[in-house]
Amino acid sequence: MGERTRRRWSSKSQQARMTEESAEDRDARLRERGRALADAGWEGSPLVVHGDEVLNWNDDFDAARIIGIEDMVPTVTLTEIFAEAGMDMSQIASPDGEEAGASEREFFEDYLRSLPEHIRDKYGI
Numbered sequence: 865m866g867e868r869t870r871r872r873w874s875s876k877s878q879q880a881r882m883t884e885e886s887a888e889d890r891d892a893r894l895r896e897r898g899r900a901l902a903d904a905g906w907e908g909s910p911l912v913v914h915g916d917e918v919l920n921w922n923d924d925f926d927a928a929r930i931i932g933i934e935d936m937v938p939t940v941t942l943t944e945i946f947a948e949a950g951m952d953m954s955q956i957a958s959p960d961g962e963e964a965g966a967s968e969r970e971f972f973e974d975y976l977r978s979l980p981e982h983i984r985d986k987y988g989i
Contacts, residue, residue, distance in 0.1 A: 891930070894923065898931035909987050910938035912945060920988040940987070949983045 885893075901924065912919040919942065928934045946953035953975075976989055 894927040894930050897924065897927035898933065901928055901936075902931060902933050906937055910940045912942060912987050912989055913939045914942040945979065945983060945987060945989075949979050951978065 909920075911921055911925055918925045925934065925937060928937050943953050976984065979989075
């Protein structure tokens with residue numbers, strides 16, 4: 865499978881990338897990636913979604929959306945991933961949670977770090 869670009873939680877890297885790459889260049893790159901996805905099919909782990917936000921491999925989803933094949937992209941919710949890890953997402957996300965360090969968590973990525981490393985690696989988050 866072609867190279868994937870990981871989306872970082874901080875929008876700074878995405879903004880920096882957009883300044884380095886023109887909108888036309890990005891559109892052309894994503895269209896090419898979309899055609900490759902259409903030809904080869906989706907490979908690898910499903911995209912992680914939380915609400916209407918894609919949390920991993922965002923460029924691949926954008927590529928699929930641009931050429932109209934977003935329905936073929938498998939997804940898994942963040943709640944399902946926490947459940948797979950045997951964890952209760954609502955408890956982890958609560959500042960009153962029982963897990964060590966719960967009161968110090970300020971950012972969404974801190975909640976994701978609560979997931980076991982093998983789960984984060986599996987889903988590219």
